[in-house]
Structure formats: C-alpha cells, structure tokens
Amino acid sequence: MHAVMEAFGLVFQPYVLLVILGSACFGMFVGAIPGLTATMATALLVPITFFMDPVPAVASIVTATAMAIFAGDIPGTMLRMPGTPASAAYVEDAYRMTRSGRSEEALGAVLVFSAIGGLFGTLVLVTASPLLAEIALKFSSFEYFWLVVLGLSCAVFVAPGAPSKALISLLIGLFAATIGIDNPAGEPRYTGGNIELLAGVQFIPAMIGLFAVSEVFRYVVTRSDKPLIPPNSGGGIFLKQIGNLRRYPRQVLRGSVTGTAIGALPGAGADMAAWISYAISKRFSKRKEEFGTGHVEGLVEAGASNNAAVSGAWIPALVFGIPGDSITAIVIGVLYIKGINPGPMVFLNDPQLIYAIFIVFFLANILMLPLGWMAIKGARTILSIPSRVLMPLILMFCIVGSFAINNSVFGVIIMLVFGVLGFVMEENRIPIAPAILGLVLGPMLEKNFITSMIKADGSFAAFFERPIAAGLGVFTIAIWCVPLIVLLIRRRFSGSG
Amino acid sequence: MKLDDLSLGVLVLVGGVAVLVSSFQFSAIPGQAYGADTMPRAIGAAGIALGLFLAGGAVAGGARMPSAERSAWSLSGRAVALLVLTLALIVGYVALSDGLGFIPVAIAILLAMMLALGVRPLVAVIIAITGAVAIQFCFGRLLLVPLPRNPFFDLPW
Numbered sequence: 001m002h003a004v005m006e007a008f009g010l011v012f013q014p015y016v017l018l019v020i021l022g023s024a025c026f027g028m029f030v031g032a033i034p035g036l037t038a039t040m041a042t043a044l045l046v047p048i049t050f051f052m053d054p055v056p057a058v059a060s061i062v063t064a065t066a067m068a069i070f071a072g073d074i075p076g077t078m079l080r081m082p083g084t085p086a087s088a089a090y091v092e093d094a095y096r097m098t099r100s101g102r103s104e105e106a107l108g109a110v111l112v113f114s115a116i117g118g119l120f121g122t123l124v125l126v127t128a129s130p131l132l133a134e135i136a137l138k139f140s141s142f143e144y145f146w147l148v149v150l151g152l153s154c155a156v157f158v159a160p161g162a163p164s165k166a167l168i169s170l171l172i173g174l175f176a177a178t179i180g181i182d183n184p185a186g187e188p189r190y191t192g193g194n195i196e197l198l199a200g201v202q203f204i205p206a207m208i209g210l211f212a213v214s215e216v217f218r219y220v221v222t223r224s225d226k227p228l229i230p231p232n233s234g235g236g237i238f239l240k241q242i243g244n245l246r247r248y249p250r251q252v253l254r255g256s257v258t259g260t261a262i263g264a265l266p267g268a269g270a271d272m273a274a275w276i277s278y279a280i281s282k283r284f285s286k287r288k289e290e291f292g293t294g295h296v297e298g299l300v301e302a303g304a305s306n307n308a309a310v311s312g313a314w315i316p317a318l319v320f321g322i323p324g325d326s327i328t329a330i331v332i333g334v335l336y337i338k339g340i341n342p343g344p345m346v347f348l349n350d351p352q353l354i355y356a357i358f359i360v361f362f363l364a365n366i367l368m369l370p371l372g373w374m375a376i377k378g379a380r381t382i383l384s385i386p387s388r389v390l391m392p393l394i395l396m397f398c399i400v401g402s403f404a405i406n407n408s409v410f411g412v413i414i415m416l417v418f419g420v421l422g423f424v425m426e427e428n429r430i431p432i433a434p435a436i437l438g439l440v441l442g443p444m445l446e447k448n449f450i451t452s453m454i455k456a457d458g459s460f461a462a463f464f465e466r467p468i469a470a471g472l473g474v475f476t477i478a479i480w481c482v483p484l485i486v487l488l489i490r491r492r493f494s495g496s497g
Numbered sequence: 498m499k500l501d502d503l504s505l506g507v508l509v510l511v512g513g514v515a516v517l518v519s520s521f522q523f524s525a526i527p528g529q530a531y532g533a534d535t536m537p538r539a540i541g542a543a544g545i546a547l548g549l550f551l552a553g554g555a556v557a558g559g560a561r562m563p564s565a566e567r568s569a570w571s572l573s574g575r576a577v578a579l580l581v582l583t584l585a586l587i588v589g590y591v592a593l594s595d596g597l598g599f600i601p602v603a604i605a606i607l608l609a610m611m612l613a614l615g616v617r618p619l620v621a622v623i624i625a626i627t628g629a630v631a632i633q634f635c636f637g638r639l640l641l642v643p644l645p646r647n648p649f650f651d652l653p654w
Binding site: 030033036040044164165167168171174175178183184185186187189190213216217220221222223388389391392393395396397399400403404407409412413415416419420424427428442445446449450453454458 | 498499500505509516519523524525526529530531532533535536537540543544547550551568570571573576577579580582583584586587588590591594595603606607610611614615616620624625628629632635636640641642643644
C-alpha cells in the first residue's frame with residue numbers, strides 16, 4: 001500500500017503531468033500523419049527521455065504510444081490509410097462508414113472502444129501479469145506456428161468476397177515476405193542483386209501503396225465529384241457509442257480479452273489480435289453479411305482488441321524483460337539506461353515504479369478521450385477540402401511517409417509497386433488486406449515452421465504433441481474444414497432434394 | 498482490366514510454377530532438410546493448387562477460353578492520361594528529388610496534379626507552395642526526417 005501511495009506521488013507532480021500531456025499531443029500528431037507509426041513516435045521520444053527521471057521517461061512513451069495507435073486510425077478511417085497492420089483489419093468498414101457520412105460514428109467507435117480495451121488490458125496488467133506471463137512463456141515455436149496460421153486463416157475468411165481471391169492476396173503477401181536475406185538460412189532471395197532489397201519489403205510503404213496510393217489512382221481515373229468526406233449525418237462522436245456499447249457488450253468484452261491474451265505473447269502483438277478479433281466478431285455476428293460494407297460491430301471488437309493488446313504487450317516486458325513488440329523493446333532499452341532492469345526483481349526492488357507505470361496507463365487511456373475528440377474534429381475540418389485538392393496532398397504525404405521509413409527513395413519505389421498492385425487487385429475484386437497480413441506475419445510463419453521442423457526432426461506429428469499447440473492446431477484446421485464440410489452437406493442435400 | 502476466373506486461375510498457376518521452380522536455386526540449412534527454399538516451395542505449391550482450383554472451377558462452369566474485360570474508365574483517354582501522369586509524377590520524385598531537393602519536386606508534383614485535376618491555376622500555385630513548405634516543416638523540421646535538400650531552394654530551418 002505504501003508503494004502505491006508513493007507511485008501516486010511520483011505521477012501526480014506538475015512536471016510529470018505536463019510531460020504526459022505533451023507526449024499525448026505529440027503521439028496524436030505523429031499518429032495522425034499518414035505513414036508515420038507509433039513505433040516512430042516512440043523512437044523519436046527516446047533522445048528526449050535521456051534528460052528525464054524514470055517515471056516521466058516511461059510515462060512519455062506509454063502516453064505517446066497509446067495516442068499514436070489511436071490517431072493512426074484517423075487517416076485509416078478518413079483516407080483508407082491504416083496507421084498499423086492492426087488497423088488494416090477494420091479499415092474497410094471504417095472507410096465505408098466515412099464514405100456514407102458516418103465518419104464521426106466510426107472514429108468515435110474506434111476511440112471509445114480503444115480506450116475501453118486499453119483500460120481492460122491495463123487492469124489485467126495490474127492484476128494478473130505474473131500468471132499471464134507464465135502462460136505466455138509456455139508458448140514454443142509449435143504454438144506460435146499455429147497462432148500465425150490462425151491469424152492468416154482469419155484474414156482469408158473475413159475478407160469480403162470469395163475466399164479463393166483472399167487466398168491469392170495472402171499468397172502475394174507471403175511471397176513478398178520471402179524477399180530479402182532475413183530467413184532461417186540467411187540466404188538472399190529474389191533480391192536481383194539489389195542491396196536495398198536485402199532488408200526485405202518494408203510493410204509501411206507496402207501498406208501505404210496498397211491502401212492509399214491505389215485509392216489515389218482510383219480517384220484520378222473516376223474523378224468522382226462526390227466530396228471525399230460527405231457531410232456527417234450527426235450523432236456526435238460519443239453519443240452513438242452509448243448505443244453501440246448497449247448493443248455490443250459481449251463483443252467489447254471478447255475483443256478486450258482476446259487482445260490482452262494475444263498481446264501478452266511476445267512477438268504476436270496487436271496485429272494478430274485485431275485480425276483474430278475481427279474474424280471472431282464476424283463469425284458470431286447475426287449480421288455477418290454486412291461486415292466489410294461499413295458495419296460498426298467489427299470496429300467495436302477489433303478496436304478494443306487492438307488497444308488491449310498494446311497493454312498486454314507490457315506483461316512479458318515488465319515481468320520478464322522480454323519485449324512483446326517493437327515499442328516495448330525500445331522501452332526496455334530506456335529502462336536499462338535509467339538503471340532499472342525489467343524482470344521479476346523490479347516488482348520487489350522498485351514496486352513504486354511499476355505502480356507508477358500502471359497509473360500512467362490508466363491516465364493515458366482516459367486522456368485519449370478528450371484529445372481524440374479534438375483530433376477527430378480537427379482532422380475533419382482539414383479533410384473536408386475538395387478531393388481534387390486533397391488527393392495530390394495525400395499523394396505527397398504517401399511519398400514522404402514511405403521515404404521516412406528508411407530515409408531512402410527505395411521506400412517510395414516499394415510504395416509505387418504496391419500501389420499499382422493494389423489498384424490491379426481491386427480491379428479484379430481481390431481484397432488487399434490479407435496481403436498485408438501475409439507480408440507482416442510471413443517471416444514469423446517461416447521462422448516458427450522451420451524451427452519446429454528442425455526440433456521435431458521432420459515429424460509433423462510434433463505440431464500436435466503439446467497440449468496448447470494441439471488445441472490451436474485442431475481449432476485452425478476446423479476453421480478450414482468446417483465451411484468445406486457444410487458446403488458438401490448442403491450440395492448433397494440440395495442434390496437429393 | 499478485369500480478368501475472368503479462368504484467366505485468374507491460369508495466372509495464379511503460372512505464378513505458382515514460377516515460384517516453385519525458382520525455389521530450387523535456394524538451399525537448405527547445412528545438415529537440415531529445411532532452409533531458404535522451404536517457404537517459396539510451399540507458396541509455389543499453394544499457388545499451383547489454388548490456380549488449378551480456380552481454373553478447374555471456371556472450366557466446370559462452362560468457360561472455355563481465358564478472357565478479360567476492359568474497365569469502364571479505360572475507355573476514357575483523359576482517365577488513362579491522368580493515371581499515367583500520376584505514375585510519372587511518382588517516378589519523377591524517385592528520379593529527381595535527390596538532385597533537385599524536396600521543395601521544388603514537391604511543388605512540381607502538387608502543381609502538375611492539381612492543374613490536371615482541374616484546380617484553378619492561382620489556387621493550385623498557392624496550395625502547391627504552402628503544401629510543400631508545410632510538409633517539409635512537419636517532416637523535415639519537427640520530425641527530423643532528412644528530406645532531400647537543395648541549397649538554391651532551401652528553407653530557413
């Protein structure tokens with residue numbers, strides 16, 4: 001109890017509160033710029049944290065990250081430029097809501113349910129960190145392999161249209177992920193001797209190309225006179241969320257639980273959590289045919305899951321010093337610089353610091369609501385300018401955002417190639433989102449498969465020998481087989497009838 | 498260009514075969530049966546299976562020859578010209594930004610695209626200049642992204 005009071009004392013100081021507010025505004029600014037990510041916001045903060053005490057240093061990163069991840073949904077919802085691969089799970093619904101004049105409802109849903117998911121994840125972080133971290137550490141390459149296959153399967157089955165076309169998209173993404181030297185054998189693949197390609201295809205320029213640049217191409221060929229963002233049909237940012245919360249309480253809880261559980265697995269992170277939650281939401285929805293057409297249900301569940309996973313990623317980071325994602329990896333570095341070694345001992349030696357971090361998590365998620373409201377209002381004003389002026393500016397942001405990833409025009413080339421690819425894919429009704437997940441999860445799939453096969457001496461049975469792996473494996477195979485069996489039964493009955 | 502299922506199936510099949518064949522140039526980890534060749538081989542095999550499934554389904558549905566349909570927009574010369582211009586502007590950025598610097602190339606891209614889309618010239622000039630400077634300030638000054646510079650068109654920051 002003494003440590004908790006001390007933690008409150010550490011956080012509720014004018015200087016720390018000012019740092020939190022400043023970092024919140026900075027995170028919101030970086031996240032809302034198309035092409036810039038929460039990881040970039042964190043990386044930019046690191047040099048500034050050198051001059052701070054441990055609590056404001058970690059507080060600034062926690063707050064900026066939470067804000068940037070939400071703010072990444074603003075260009076996603078308004079311009080179809082998702083800030084993270086996680087937002088790509090529900091960007092189609094959010095964007096279609098915008099095009100039908102419901103942008104504030106869509107962004108409000110993402111904002112409110114992100115905050116709820118974040119608060120839920122923080123509660124779990126406070127109460128059950130050691131237990132969840134123990135379970136997470138039981139995951140070996142076999143479990144991770146099935147988890148990745150499950151995530152990829154979800155991407156195929158939740159995509160609008162025929163699953164065969166989603167599978168084409170997934171294979172394109174997986175193929176793009178094979179490019180470069182980052183594979184278990186360390187052998188360059190499909191680089192054509194290009195040194196820049198050795199590092200592989202960066203997913204941010206690819207994502208900007210597939211989603212945003214293809215949209216610019218579509219605009220220039222159709223030149224629709226409709227405003228890009230039609231007048232909002234009213235309802236306010238927060239007001240409609242009361243109804244959504246009443247309608248979808250189970251979805252909010254399910255998304256928060258799924259997000260926290262998957263986020264706690266080192267390396268799995270929010271990307272997989274959002275996709276799996278979106279798939280679960282669609283699977284159990286009474287209105288599954290409306291998913292992908294501007295339906296808010298998937299946004300509610302996947303949005304909650306996304307931010308719950310961000311909190312969940314801190315569980316292994318704080319309990320064992322194992323980063324759950326790139327952001328917690330940076331934070332662990334910052335903590336080491338400050339002389340604090342994350343791990344079980346930090347709970348004993350510096351409990352006030354851990355409690356202070358927990359308090360900052362709560363503050364950041366609560367602060368997200370008023371700042372998010374202001375960001376949505378501000379973005380709407382800027383984006384209500386005519387499409388023929390906005391589209392060239394969006395293209396310029398795409399170019400600069402792609403350049404900023406590695407400070408190289410090679411990012412712009414990747415953006416262009418994927419922009420053309422995305423345009424051609426959508427012309428042929430091939431969904432583009434599975435390609436992104438294939439690109440992001442491809443290296444993880446390959447690494448875990450090859451590691452498992454080497455460990456198992458080539459025996460596929462080993463993928464079912466461990467209880468969690470067997471459960472995940474059977475579940476994943478069922479996801480693939482059940483629709484086929486149902487189809488066969490229907491055909492048989494319709495044939496005999 | 499919209500491909501029918503048979504064309505799409507054939508394309509995926511050919512892509513699958515190409516990836517599978519190309520995978521033989523990669524080797525396994527020494528002493529192991531798996532390595533750099535495993536993933537491309539799996540993707541190639543999946544592509545072949547998917548291509549056969551798509552093409553087989555199309556043939557079973559009555560398709561005999563692969564065909565493609567032109568999109569409505571491709572019949573308009575202006576739409577095609579605008580698409581080519583947009584592609585050329587991005588290629589132009591890649592080719593020229595290093596030598597000329599960000600500001601002049603960004604102004605040229607914004608101006609060319611806005612004029613092509615029908616924005617009035619004076620408005621286009623004002624927005625192109627202020628847009629390029631604002632983007633340079635946000636990325637180059639605030640976020641410290643080293644955008645290409647040119648001493649003749651440099652900004653005070």
